[in-house]
Each structure stands twice: as C-alpha cells, then as structure tokens.
Amino acid sequence: MKQKQLSTADPSAHADPKKRRRVGFATIDAGVEANDCFKIYLVSSKEEVGTSNGYCISPVDLNNFFDEDGKIYGYQGLKITVWISIMSFHAYADITFEGNSDGGKGITDLKPALQSIFGETLVETKDDLLQTFSTESHFISSVVSNGENLHYNAFNGDINCNSSLEATASNVEVVRVVVGNLAAGHLYSRLVPLVLLLVDGSNPIDVTDPSWELYLLIQKNVDSQNTQNLLLGFTAVYRFYHYPDSSRLRLSQILVLPPYQHKGYGSYLVEFLSNVAISEDVYDLTVEEPLDYFQHVRTCVDMKHLLAFDSVQEAVKSAVLQLERGKLSKKSHTPRFMPPPDIVDSVRKSLKINKKQFLQCWEILIYLGLDPVDKYMEDYLTIISNRVKADILGKDSETAGKQVVQVPSVHDEEASFVMFRSGNAVVTGVQMDKDQTKTQEEQVQQLVDDRIKEIKLIAKKVSQQHA
Template sequence: MGKKQPSTAKLKKVRRGFSKIDAGVKAKECIKISLVSSKEEVGYADSLRVNPVDLYSFFDGDGKIYGYQGLQITIWVSSISFHAYADITFESKSDRGKGITDLKAALQRIFAETLVENKHEFLQTFSTESNLIRSIISSGEILNYKTSNGNIADSNSHLKAANSDVEVVRMVVGTTAAGHLYSRLIPLVLLLVDGRIPIDVIDPRWELYVLIQKKTDRQDDIQCRLLGFTAIYRFYHYPDSSRLQLSQMLVLPPYQHQGYGGYLLEVINDVAVAEDVYDLTVERPLDYFQHVRSCVDVSRLFDFDPIEGAFIQAVSRLKRDILSKKIHIPRLMPPSSLIDDVRRSLKITKKQFIKCWEVLIYLGLDPIDEYMEDFVSVISNRVENHHILKRVIEVPSDYDQEMSFVTHRSPAGEGGIVQMGLNQTNLEEQLRQRQLVDKRVEGIKLIELAVFG
C-alpha cells in the first residue's frame, strides 16, 4: 500500500513555519547621505558623502531597518537651505517577524520639518532660498579676529585656504533669526556632532557664532555660504563677570581640515579677552578638537611675555637633572601666579594651560632625544597624580547597609596605599596609564608638527 503524500497546503504551512526570521539591515549600510550645493549635484554619484557619527538611536535603538528587501536610501542635504530629500527604493517589503520599519517616521526623527517629500520642491529650494543665510545673519554682529597687538589680522595668515571674504557673525539664539537658523542646522548636529544634543533655541544665554564666506555671483549679488558654526553658553560668574563654555562646533564637511575651525576658535578667544570674561571652557572636547585648541593656545602662549622666565627655568631644570634616576620626580608645574595670569589675560583655564605647558617644555628640549626619557617620566608622573583611586568601604550605619557607603579618596601621590585586591588589576591599571602617557606624548608631537612644521 502506497504511503499517503502530504497535501500542498500542509507543505506550504510547514515551510512558512520554518521561514527565516528577518535579520534586518543596518541603517548605515543602506543609507547614503550627501551634501550638495546646487540642484545639478542632486543625483550625481560623486557628490560629497557625509559620514554620520551613528544612526542607531534613530532606528529602534539597534540601528536596523526591518521588512525590506534590496533597500537603498539616498538622502540629499542642501548646503544652501539645509533642506533634505530622501530617495527610497526597494525590491519588496513584507513582515517577516520583526515588523516593517516606518522609514518616514525614522527620517523625520533626524530631519524634522527640513525633510521635503517632493523632489521637485527640494530642487526649487536652491533658487527660492538662495539668500537664506544672508538674510538671517543681517541682524547679527560681525566679528573680526585681532592679533595680540589689537590690529585686525590678515585671515590668510590663519587659514590654509581662506581669503578675506571670511567672516564670523555672532547671534543671540533667543532671537527669531538665530533660532530659525539653528533649527535648520539641527539635523547636521544630530548626524555629525558627537553628543548631539540640540541647544535650547529660546534660551538667550546661548550664542551662535556663524562662520560664513561671501562670494559675488554673475549678477554681482553677494552670496553668503555657511562654512561652520559654534554654540557658546554664557554662564554667570560671581560677582560681576561671566564664563563662556563652548558646547558645539561643526565645520561642514567640504571645508574641514582647511583651518576654518582654528580661525573660528581664534575669534572666540578674542571675544573672551575683549569682553574680559572669567575664562573660556569647552564641554567634553573630542581628541581632534582638543588638538586644534591646543595648537591655537600654544601659539598664543608663545607670544605671552610673562611666561618666558618660568618656561626657561623649567626647561633648564629638566636638562640639568637626570630625573629618571630620582625617587621623587618633580612635576615641573608652572607657578600659581603664572596660572592666574594666563587665565586673566588669555582666558585659558588651568587644566588647558597645564597641557599646553607640557608642550612648551617639550619644544624647549633640544636635542629632544637626549631628554626624552626624562620628559616621559614627567608626563607619567602627572598622569599618575591626576588619576584618583576610589574604593567603597563598609561603615557602621543606622540605615540600610546595602544603600549606605563612603567614598574614600587616596591623597595625591599616595595611590599605592589603596590596594586593588588582585595583581592582575594592578597590571591592567599600569598598562592603562602607560597607554595614556603614550597617547599624550604622541599628541604633543603632533602639536609641534602642526604649529612649527
């Protein structure tokens, strides 16, 4: 007797039951973002590509898109009006166990009202909003970078590829014009600025410093192009001063690595000095920004006369002593009076000045190979003293023992007193500190190369 064959319907049901769950596609793998300055560049394969910091948080937290086969998303962002248009193509879409990602909602979380659904309408913005930047900055204050002697500096001496048509305009964010401009820039902040938390556009303590370039077109009309910007918050400082904190800085991708960021920072330094604020701080500086900042500040310190005597004394001491054979390695810190003078005159914070001070000492050592071991010992000593070891210890308490603790801080220079518990932990800590020292020394060498070639 022949064996009964299963029906076709049952086979399909079985196959469906064992169908593969949708693994999704990473947003960064199917999304391409390009910055374009004219409608002719839209659709052009070699348009300038923008590389986002990450896209994870905009797509269900895991950075994946579900429900699509052969998905490709090309997003064009106008550097004239900062509107965006998304060209979405796919072979098919279906729910394979993870749902279907709402692409429109996800993209609007990034671009909000700047996202234009109609391509024709997007192309029209290149002409209808060609004067957007010029009209917005007309209500702002034009700033000029000044040298230490008070004269207006030639911008060509500070930029690798800029002319005298570069300006910085300061705007109070609480005003309608500045708030409107920043709202257009929020998508770029979300995509390109690490940390990417937009500022409060109705708080008048925020100031927007806009870097623009003026060009004359064929009709002799002046066109303003935005090169970059920075957002500064003005804190109150007792009793009658203020502190400036740089929160966000972005130079648009086409203009990066051309000196514009350094120039913008120079202008902000000049504002801090001219307005006699307490100091200028930076909120969570990334490595590359810190490099640019240190290059700028080291150049300023070289022209600061009060630093010369203390600098020569520190370098002479390092050259004279064989530090690596000493039990107690001096930190070669600048005098407290000099730290205060640098803050008052140049508005450089103590922490930043100490970093620049190490660069100055390095530059004063000649030949550097002869003193390199001792210099590294000085850096290592500072890193070790800066690292504060903490531990949680049990103490008698009338409260819940699981909810009570005391933080113990070891005194500076006595880090060895706190036992880590395991030798492996100590070795890992030593390795981490050594890596910090190596990174710091390499950073100092890069600053020397950037400032003095």
C-alpha cells in the same frame, strides 16, 4: 519624501498545480544596518538633486535613530537617498525597495525615523526641495543681516599656514547672532539634523535662551548681480554671568560643513573665538567635553598665544633648567613641574585660557624648551608618567583612601559596616592581585604613550608655525 516599491514577479504564479509544494521554515529577518542603506548628499544647486554629484556625507552613524539595535526590518533591497540643500538646509528623502514583508521582526516605519533625524526640514517631494533654491536663496543673507559683524584678526590674516586654502580670508567673515533672535533660532533649527549626524554626542541647544550665541563663518561670493552668503560652519557658545561684572564663554558645539573641512576653517573659528574672549575681556573661555580632534586644534591655537607671552616663556625656562639639573627618574620623589600660580592666573586674565587647558599646554611648552630633547627624554617621561598616575588616582576617588570596617549589629552582620576616608590616603580594605596590578600598569603606560605622541605632534606643528 518619496517612497516607491520596485515591481517583482512571483515565480510561483505559473507553477504546475499538480506539483506538491515543499514546506519549510522561514528564516528570521536579520534586518539591515541603517548605515548600509543610506546615502546623504549636500547639494548647492537644483541640478545636483536626484544625482550623486553632490557632496556625499560619509561616514555618518545613523543606527542610533533606528530601534535599539540600529537595524531596519522588513525590506528587501532597501535604498534611502537624502539630499540636503546647503542654501536653505531643507532635505528630501527618496526611498526605494524591491519588496517588504514581516520576517518575524515587523516592518520598520521609516517615516517617523526620518522625521526624528531631519525634523521640519524634511519636505515631501523632490519638487518641494527644488523650489527652495529660488524661494529661499537669500535665507543665510537674511540671518546675517540680523547679526553683528565681528572684525577680530585670526592667524594674522592667514587661516591656516599648513592647509591648502581654497578661499582667502578676504571673503570670509564671522557674524555673531543671539539665538533668542527669531532668525538665528530659525537657522539653528534647520542645522539640527547636521549637528545630530556630524557632532558626536550632541544635543540641540535651547533656541529660546538668549544666553546662547552663534558665531557663523560666512563666505561672501560677489558677482555682477548680487552677493551670495554661504555658511561654511558655526560654533554655539553659551555666555555665563561671572560675578561681579564679567562673563564666561563656554564653547558647546562647533561644526564646519563637510565640503569645507580640512581647509583650516575650524582653526579659524577657534582662533577667532579666542580673540573675542580676549578683546571683550571675559573671565575665561572653556570647552564642553572636547573631542580629541577638537582638543588638538584648540591646543595648537592656545600654544600660538602662549609662545608669544613673555612671562610664560620665562617660567618655562626656569622649569626646564630644573629638569636639566639631574636624573629625576632615579629620585624617590619627582616634582610635577607645575607652573607658578601667578603665571596660571596671568594666563587666565590675559589669554582667557583656563587652568586645566593651560596645564595641557604647559607640558608641551616644557618639551619645546628641552635642547636637545633626546638627552632629557627619560626625565621628561617620568614627569608625564607621574602626572598621568596622579590624574588616575584623582578620578578613582570613590575608593582611594577609604576603609571599610565591619561593626557589631543585631541585624544582618554582612550588611553592617561603616566607611571612612583615611587621612594618609592608604587603602587597607582593598587588595589587588598581581594580574590586576599588571593590567593597571599597562593601561597607565598606554595613556603615557598616547600623551607623548600627542605632545610630539603638536610640538612639531606649532614649531613650524612659530618658525
């Protein structure tokens, strides 16, 4: 990590001493957003270090690493450039500024902040980083040699039929390593800075816990002299014990390195892990707090399996026939069109898709089954709206169906009450005014609109793949 100050001339040094100096009040330092003075590059060769020729990671939210307001204080013209090697994942930071002074908020100590992001991967000098390209050129290969090569098919050999793929599946493989293994733990420790920067809301996993597994997406580049293993991405999965003799897989983190994103590798990893769960006959595969984009990819993968599952298709046909019989929107009680319990269990056993995820896919399967869809769209919207409302009421369980009754007391009467849940789930102690009711209706409608857009998008994509 290098820090240098650009020289500046003091304009007052040659001022006429006879002239009276003007007295003013210094402005309070407003600080600079960390995001505005950082550039981070991923580099694959020595020649890219110190230049802007690497892959610039953008956007990255760095504000969380600098005080409470995410700002850096005390510097003028501050620029911080970081280069990260994708061969060894070491990092070097170059810091330049025109000047620094305490403008009322102190001077931010940059070194601890950089250490909090890059940890032990941060080297002191540019030469230190350059040296790693030769001393650690086989770092990924050494980790892979300690892992287990897996050979489950993904997308029938096609990584993503909708992506412009630059590398074929023939030179891409997935290697499983147990995090309790020293080499695997070492690799993950070096990946932590990228996880913190690129995976929203993530925290590092425990590299001493052997229940953690890394699934490494590796590209093998073979030339006349040697084989170079390149890490394209990875997913961290926790293996739980499930009574009596099975296990459950929970996907906790997934990251495709920025230079290789939007090429289908994320879908490849999700599909591959799904096939691992099926082949190893685990109880199910779940995901820890999936983000919207990942949920979209996951649902596309699961839909591919469900569209080929005969018993599911028969259940969908039955539900679609029921929907097509009449105007559900005009009925006092609209059925939720839930899949039969035996189908839910069969999907979990055969495809390792848990109930919550299957219900998300079920709505899309019904949409795909409507022909023509426009004719039955009003009833379909009613089904989705009812489901969204039911989900909201379920989440609002702290107040739904509860009553508050005041009871006589010799103490503070305002603080004396009992609360109980009404058996018929009717709330008598809380009334919403018209504005609150309107706001709630608008929020529900927005959720319904967003869900319909998502359903249509996924239905269009899987229809193209299924054709």
